[in-house]
Amino acid sequence: MTVPGEDTRRVDVDKMGHVLTQRADTANMATHDGKKPAVCRILLIEDDTPVRERLAAIIKGWPGGQLIAACGTLADATVVIRDNPIDLLITDLNLPDGHGVQAICMLRNNQPAAEAMVISILADDRNVIEAIEAGATGYLLKDSDPIDILDAITELLAGQSPISSTIARTIVRRLGGREAKSGPIPNNVDAQSLTPREMDILWGIAKGFTYGELAERLEISKQTVPVHIKNIYRKLQTNNRSEAVYEASRRGLIRL
Amino acid sequence: MAIIPDLVTLPEPDGAIVLDHATYLPDNGNGSEVSLPHAVYPRISQPPNSVRYLIGFDLPAVPDKDLFLLIPSVNRRISLEFNGETLFGFESNSLWIGPLVSTPVMVRLPRSAIVAGRNQLTVVVESGQFAIPSYLSGIYLGTEAALASAFKLRNFLDSQLKTMALAAQVLLGLGLIFAYFFRPKDTLFSWLAAFVVGGFFVATGMFIGWQPALQSILPFIMILTPTMGFLFVGIALALINVQPPKTLRIIAIAVPCALLPYAWIDTTLTKMITGVIAAAVVMASCVVAAGLIAWGAFRQRNTDARLMLAPIFLMAWFAIRDGYVTVTLPVNGFHLLFPYPRPLFLAFLTAVLMRRLGVSLDHFDQANETLNAKLAEQQAELAALHRQERAKTASLVREQERQRLTHDLHDGLSGHLVSIIALSERAGEKSIEQAAREALNDLRLVIYSLDLGDRELPLALANFRERLIPQLQRLGIKLDWSIAGLPEDSGVTPGNALAVLRILQEAITNALKHGPARKITIRGAPSADGMVAITVENDGRDFVENNSGHGLANMRRRAQQLHGKLNIEAVAQGTKITLVLPSSLPDFEDEAAA
Numbered sequence: 015m016t017v018p019g020e021d022t023r024r025v026d027v028d029k030m031g032h033v034l035t036q037r038a039d040t041a042n043m044a045t046h047d048g049k050k051p052a053v054c055r056i057l058l059i060e061d062d063t064p065v066r067e068r069l070a071a072i073i074k075g076w077p078g079g080q081l082i083a084a085c086g087t088l089a090d091a092t093v094v095i096r097d098n099p100i101d102l103l104i105t106d107l108n109l110p111d112g113h114g115v116q117a118i119c120m121l122r123n124n125q126p127a128a129e130a131m132v133i134s135i136l137a138d139d140r141n142v143i144e145a146i147e148a149g150a151t152g153y154l155l156k157d158s159d160p161i162d163i164l165d166a167i168t169e170l171l172a173g174q175s176p177i178s179s180t181i182a183r184t185i186v187r188r189l190g191g192r193e194a195k196s197g198p199i200p201n202n203v204d205a206q207s208l209t210p211r212e213m214d215i216l217w218g219i220a221k222g223f224t225y226g227e228l229a230e231r232l233e234i235s236k237q238t239v240p241v242h243i244k245n246i247y248r249k250l251q252t253n254n255r256s257e258a259v260y261e262a263s264r265r266g267l268i269r270l
Numbered sequence: 271m272a273i274i275p276d277l278v279t280l281p282e283p284d285g286a287i288v289l290d291h292a293t294y295l296p297d298n299g300n301g302s303e304v305s306l307p308h309a310v311y312p313r314i315s316q317p318p319n320s321v322r323y324l325i326g327f328d329l330p331a332v333p334d335k336d337l338f339l340l341i342p343s344v345n346r347r348i349s350l351e352f353n354g355e356t357l358f359g360f361e362s363n364s365l366w367i368g369p370l371v372s373t374p375v376m377v378r379l380p381r382s383a384i385v386a387g388r389n390q391l392t393v394v395v396e397s398g399q400f401a402i403p404s405y406l407s408g409i410y411l412g413t414e415a416a417l418a419s420a421f422k423l424r425n426f427l428d429s430q431l432k433t434m435a436l437a438a439q440v441l442l443g444l445g446l447i448f449a450y451f452f453r454p455k456d457t458l459f460s461w462l463a464a465f466v467v468g469g470f471f472v473a474t475g476m477f478i479g480w481q482p483a484l485q486s487i488l489p490f491i492m493i494l495t496p497t498m499g500f501l502f503v504g505i506a507l508a509l510i511n512v513q514p515p516k517t518l519r520i521i522a523i524a525v526p527c528a529l530l531p532y533a534w535i536d537t538t539l540t541k542m543i544t545g546v547i548a549a550a551v552v553m554a555s556c557v558v559a560a561g562l563i564a565w566g567a568f569r570q571r572n573t574d575a576r577l578m579l580a581p582i583f584l585m586a587w588f589a590i591r592d593g594y595v596t597v598t599l600p601v602n603g604f605h606l607l608f609p610y611p612r613p614l615f616l617a618f619l620t621a622v623l624m625r626r627l628g629v630s631l632d633h634f635d636q637a638n639e640t641l642n643a644k645l646a647e648q649q650a651e652l653a654a655l656h657r658q659e660r661a662k663t664a665s666l667v668r669e670q671e672r673q674r675l676t677h678d679l680h681d682g683l684s685g686h687l688v689s690i691i692a693l694s695e696r697a698g699e700k701s702i703e704q705a706a707r708e709a710l711n712d713l714r715l716v717i718y719s720l721d722l723g724d725r726e727l728p729l730a731l732a733n734f735r736e737r738l739i740p741q742l743q744r745l746g747i748k749l750d751w752s753i754a755g756l757p758e759d760s761g762v763t764p765g766n767a768l769a770v771l772r773i774l775q776e777a778i779t780n781a782l783k784h785g786p787a788r789k790i791t792i793r794g795a796p797s798a799d800g801m802v803a804i805t806v807e808n809d810g811r812d813f814v815e816n817n818s819g820h821g822l823a824n825m826r827r828r829a830q831q832l833h834g835k836l837n838i839e840a841v842a843q844g845t846k847i848t849l850v851l852p853s854s855l856p857d858f859e860d861e862a863a864a
Contacts, residue, residue, distance in 0.1 A: 180729070
């Protein structure tokens with residue numbers, strides 16, 4: 015699939031790597047310094063009209079956010095990403111003319127400081143992890159209550175990411191699957207970049223512990239667990255950068 | 271050892287006249303008075319063909335009956351003349367007579383030949399050869415009744431027993447030759463087979479009394495005799511499981527080859543030389559073999575060696591003893607004992623071979639059993655692998671099915687449900703929205719459980735919790751959840767995990783329906799009897815009495831399916847449902863198959 019105006023977005027690997035690093039730094043700064051934009055500019059991509067309208071209504075009703083656009087297709091969204099500054103992308107994964115991951119990659123290239131979040135009906139591990147590797151740091155269930163949705167957005171902007179036990183299990187398996195408590199951290203590139211604490215958290219969630227139980231066990235504050243999760247997501251994303259670039263190129267998103 | 275007297279002395283005949291004095295008259299020599307028994311070496315310089323013994327005795331009168339002469343032991347052909355009449359010619363001698371085979375001779379003295387007064391008996395003994403003296407024992411004169419039993423006993427021991435031993439040797443030998451052909455790599459078989467073949471040739475020496483012409487093969491038999499000694503050592507080594515050295519084989523072949531000219535020339539001197547060599551080698555071999563067998567029997571604790579110990583020890587002993595008496599020619603008797611242990615040797619050799627056969631069969635059986643056990647083990651392993659493979663395939667199929675289902679649900683059903691939720695929410699249709707949400711939740715319950723593996727009950731419960739939290743939050747109910755203490759449960763499959771989750775779902779649904787609960791507490795912990803217990807407690811109204819029955823029946827049925835127990839009790843404030851599960855959950859699919 016080709017993207018309109020792709021020639022203007024042609025980047026090489028080095029440049030992209032540089033851009034990504036910058037983006038991570040900016041994001042961290044934003045998190046730590048609390049320099050968030052006054053109003054969060056949000057782009058919504060959802061092909062199902064009632065759902066799109068519902069989500070759009072929830073966002074519109076939120077004083078903290080500003081809905082830039084609610085698109086039903088990837089093509090529409092591409093135009094918006096190209097032309098408008100965005101702070102948060104909320105995208106469905108299955109789109110009639112493409113995949114939500116493509117929108118996330120595109121956003122990352124165009125507006126590295128922006129956050130991305132996927133909306134999924136099932137929040138199943140494969141789709142969510144694919145989105146995380148592409149650069150998303152959060153996910154929403156489509157049928158969530160308005161309060162839950164806004165909570166999730168607020169938490170994400172505050173530097174906290176959600177994780178389900180299934181997703182944690184899948185990540186643990188990918189990192190070598192060993193229990194952090196019982197042995198050394200697996201000697202591979204992905205796992206090396208995760209701190210022992212992060213491995214403990216992933217392992218604990220995969221085992222079914224609640225944030226509260228985990229915080230008690232690891233003697234950390236319950237609120238820092240989702241912060242660790244977001245850092246884990248970031249590492250998964252950066253560690254798979256070349257893979258993501260390859261993936262993006264394979265999908266015809268960028269040309270190397 | 272050599273000077274130890276003979277073990278057994280054969281009984282002398284009773285009531286017989288003993289003739290133990292004779293005039294010894296060599297062919298070319300002067301007569302001398304000797305006492306019997308008498309043994310004499312062949313002379314090398316002027317070989318006598320025979321020696322004569324002239325024995326005179328007086329009888330007061332011609333007896334009423336025929337008298338008999340018993341010569342208990344001769345080792346050469348003899349002839350007897352009585353009062354100038356030949357009673358017993360060389361041709362009348364036993365077939366078996368020979369240097370190593372002493373035989374008794376019993377001859378009738380016809381009344382007609384006996385005279386009152388002086389009677390003259392002449393015994394002609396063929397000259398000894400091969401360094402073994404010729405020998406004449408004392409002579410008994412008496413009635414048939416007086417002499418017969420002594421003769422029969424000696425005839426049996428000296429003649430018949432040796433013949434029987436020969437027959438046994440032939441039989442065993444044939445068996446051994448077959449054994450060798452079927453199993454040439456067996457050391458004992460090959461050495462025994464060589465021994466047997468050599469033994470057949472040597473045994474022809476027993477037949478030289480048959481035809482005078484056969485005498486000419488004796489030198490060749492004699493040069494083969496040392497080989498028998500070497501083979502004997504080889505057999506002893508093989509019996510104690512030591513590979514005989516190659517040099518032994520070479521010597522066993524080289525020695526007779528080297529002696530071949532002596533056999534060819536065949537003079538008395540060469541006969542003496544080959545005889546001495548043969549005797550020396552046989553004696554030495556017997557001693558060496560006895561030593562080896564004794565070492566095997568006592569040091570190695572080798573059963574074969576223990577069995578062979580007695581005959582080989584006797585053979586060694588008798589060989590030395592015979593050597594000793596051959597050299598010293600004791601006055602009282604010269605009687606070679608060496609041939610006697612041969613039947614014993616053959617008997618024990620048979621025992622050894624049979625034992626080896628039995629042991630081999632036992633080993634064979636054991637090997638069979640081991641192989642069968644291994645085969646069964648491998649088959650079991652293979653079957654296990656097959657089961658694993660099938661389980662893998664099944665899980666792969668399930669995974670594919672799950673993906674397809676997830677995909678379908680994503681694109682279809684769940685999408686529609688979400689649309690319904692969105693639409694009904696907008697329209698303010700609370701009940702429709704609620705129904706759609708429940709439907710969606712149920713779908714998730716099914717889909718998530720499809721991905722569960724063994725020991726992942728906590729994960730299933732965590733999934734359940736993650737869906738439960740927003741549901742309860744909407745209703746303003748607090749969830750107190752802790753399953754950290756849950757013991758590990760094995761045998762978890764998507765099927766049985768789904769059953770557990772449905773029970774919990776039903777418990778929650780009941781709590782929501784019947785009691786306006788403000789707080790639901792869920793705990794996972796080991797039960798009193800070490801099983802896995804999950805409790806759901808709500809602080810709403812007790813719904814035990816006023817429930818419709820349908821939901822509870824379903825919960826009970828599912829708990830039963832899980833081989834678990836469900837306990838519902840009213841507590842001070844609300845209801846407590848306890849689900850106790852076995853530490854290994856049954857597989858529904860397996861049960862359905864069974």
